[in-house]
Amino acid sequence: MQxxxxxxxxxxxxxxxxxVTLVFVIGILFGRILSDRHFKGKILVETFLMLPIVLPPTVIGFLLIFFFGRNSPVGILIEELFARSVIFTPLAAVIASTIVAFPLMYQTVKIGFQSVDKGIEEAARxxxxxxxxxxxLVTLPLSTKSIITGLVLSFARALGEFGATFMxxxxxxxxxxxxxxxxxxxxESGNMNLAWLLVISMVLLSALMLFATNVTQK
Incomplete structure (x- = not known):
């Protein structure tokens, strides 16, 4: 049972x-690049980055299997390099969780970067x-609240990911x-005691993260 x-x-x-570590790095990178730059196709890029937040998890799971499958170029390359497929491994769970959590981090830090007073940045220049x-030294410290919020929300999303990970x-x-x-x-197996223990644990972890987010915002 334990x-x-x-x-x-x-x-x-x-x-x-x-x-969430991967999401932090990638989210900060894309958030910074797209927060104050305007170029042709920016809307398409942002739409693509935000897609995981609106797509059904099963669709994400299907696309991941297609992309990393043994018949795909990426899947073939991985098998040649590591002599095994990434599907049905802990790494697959990390990839799925990272993809579904990324939009929350990206959107949150992007808004944080955009809210920084441009006058302060210009004064530093x-x-x-x-x-x-x-x-x-200026933008990142002034966006700390947004970054922490993004980290907490991304962690919670990754922790609760089911559909894409299951597939x-x-x-x-x-x-x-x-x-x-x-x-x-x-x-499904009727082990309700274990189910309740896991559910209560997830509820407590999620509530703790939401509490941390509210404290940070204040």
Missing amino acids: NEFWTPILLSLKVASIS VDGANEWNVFF FAGNIPGKTQTAPTAIYVAM
């Missing part, structure tokens, strides 16, 4: 932590700061079975 409870919880936390210094990573106990998929299996 293994059935702790293993998926710990795997979910591990997957969400890795995913006048004082001799280059663009890197302006970003790391792409599978539901292998001790290997790819995360808490959401474990809840599904426990309920």
